[in-house]
Amino acid sequence: MSVRSVGERIAYYRSVARPRMTQQQLADAACVALGTIRKIERGERGVSTDTLEAIADALGVDPGRLLGDREVTQSRVHAALPALSGAIAAYDLPDDAPVRTLPQLRVAVEEAAGWRLAAQYTRIARALPGLLPELLRGYHAATDGERRQWADLLVRAARSADAVAYKAGARDLSARMIELMRWAVPVAEDPVLTSSVAYVRTETFFVARAHATGLRALEEAIDAAPAPDGTPATAARGALHMRAAVIAGRAGDGSAAGTHLSEARALGDRVREDVYCGTAFGPDSVRVHEVSVAVSLGDEHAGRALDVAREWAPPHSLPAERRSGFYIEMGRAQLWAGRPDDAFEALKVARRIAPQHTREHPWVRQDAATLRRLKRADAEDLSNFAEWCAAT
Numbered sequence: 001m002s003v004r005s006v007g008e009r010i011a012y013y014r015s016v017a018r019p020r021m022t023q024q025q026l027a028d029a030a031c032v033a034l035g036t037i038r039k040i041e042r043g044e045r046g047v048s049t050d051t052l053e054a055i056a057d058a059l060g061v062d063p064g065r066l067l068g069d070r071e072v073t074q075s076r077v078h079a080a081l082p083a084l085s086g087a088i089a090a091y092d093l094p095d096d097a098p099v100r101t102l103p104q105l106r107v108a109v110e111e112a113a114g115w116r117l118a119a120q121y122t123r124i125a126r127a128l129p130g131l132l133p134e135l136l137r138g139y140h141a142a143t144d145g146e147r148r149q150w151a152d153l154l155v156r157a158a159r160s161a162d163a164v165a166y167k168a169g170a171r172d173l174s175a176r177m178i179e180l181m182r183w184a185v186p187v188a189e190d191p192v193l194t195s196s197v198a199y200v201r202t203e204t205f206f207v208a209r210a211h212a213t214g215l216r217a218l219e220e221a222i223d224a225a226p227a228p229d230g231t232p233a234t235a236a237r238g239a240l241h242m243r244a245a246v247i248a249g250r251a252g253d254g255s256a257a258g259t260h261l262s263e264a265r266a267l268g269d270r271v272r273e274d275v276y277c278g279t280a281f282g283p284d285s286v287r288v289h290e291v292s293v294a295v296s297l298g299d300e301h302a303g304r305a306l307d308v309a310r311e312w313a314p315p316h317s318l319p320a321e322r323r324s325g326f327y328i329e330m331g332r333a334q335l336w337a338g339r340p341d342d343a344f345e346a347l348k349v350a351r352r353i354a355p356q357h358t359r360e361h362p363w364v365r366q367d368a369a370t371l372r373r374l375k376r377a378d379a380e381d382l383s384n385f386a387e388w389c390a391a392t
Contacts, residue, residue: 029058057355080125087132112160117319119354151187195236196277211251218244235281238267249296305333324354
């Protein structure tokens with residue numbers, strides 16, 4: 001490839017992507033303005049490290065390729081993990097640096113939540129090491145009348161930070177973020193937010209493979225959740241049932257999985273698809289989880305996941321992280337069903353939807369490595385994909 005500039009390399013990889021990406025599609029996937037993409041490709045402006053990494057993730061290539069060398073660059077997400085750890089190490093010993101107003105910080109927290117739903121972990125990793133200590137300072141300095149609001153923002157910000165840690169494989173840091181959330185959420189006095197923390201806490205049970213214990217914790221959270229009288233409370237309870245169905249599947253408890261999935265489906269039919277406290281819930285999310293439960297229960301249940309995929313695909317209105325998760329799960333189901341080519345196509349769809357989420361997902365690495373050993377699909381295409389996600 002005889003290209004000379006970063007912009008020309010970006011244009012090249014965009015043109016050879018499968019399917020080919022337009023400048024608008026690349027801009028959408030990288031969360032970069034269309035005008036910026038055009039100027040970079042024309043060589044009319046430089047490109048920052050953050051923007052370069054976002055574009056590389058969207059294209060499914062290592063940033064080093066866009067810079068003209070084959071060196072593997074360290075992910076900015078992984079590089080930010082020590083700073084995130086340091087941000088909460090002294091959660092009870094805040095410094096005396098300035099603190100913005102509650103309305104200003106609410107905007108910043110909501111922006112981080114949007115990045116999480118779009119699986120833009122690089123942006124979260126850049127913002128949260130400064131935002132978390134600022135929220136902790138505000139929380140400790142708040143009056144009794146305002147502390148609930150500070151606790152609410154702190155929990156929501158930690159939720160976004162946990163996404164970065166968990167997806168990047170920093171399980172100990174993720175567990176510490178969850179404990180920070182559990183420490184602050186009682187002060188917020190919001191039952192729906194408490195349900196959200198119980199939902200996220202399940203990550204620790206997944207990591208420990210303590211699925212039966214995790215199911216018990218979720219069932220206790222369901223019992224403590226507010227009655228499903230309004231949309232937020234209905235969504236909160238429904239999301240807990242979705243999560244319980246998946247972990248019951250991991251525990252091999254098909255009966256419990258089916259019961260919780262039925263409860264989630266009934267609650268999902270009562271609300272429109274929406275997002276509460278960073279977690280999507282509604283009829284489409286329940287259908288995504290139906291696939292996840294089938295995959296969790298194992299090979300013999302893969303057929304149910306394939307049946308769902310024949311009838312339905314997640315709409316664009318679902319958060320990118322959830323849509324890409326659907327195709328990652330479908331890739332595994334298709335691999336188990338002896339359809340390696342279809343499995344690879346599903347993984348590529350997941351990458352186009354949410355590159356950072358797909359790149360960090362351990363199942364993607366495992367399944368790409370399996371596909372590589374099977375020597376199926378286009379060899380160069382598969383090798384490039386396996387290199388991109390660090391499959392071994």
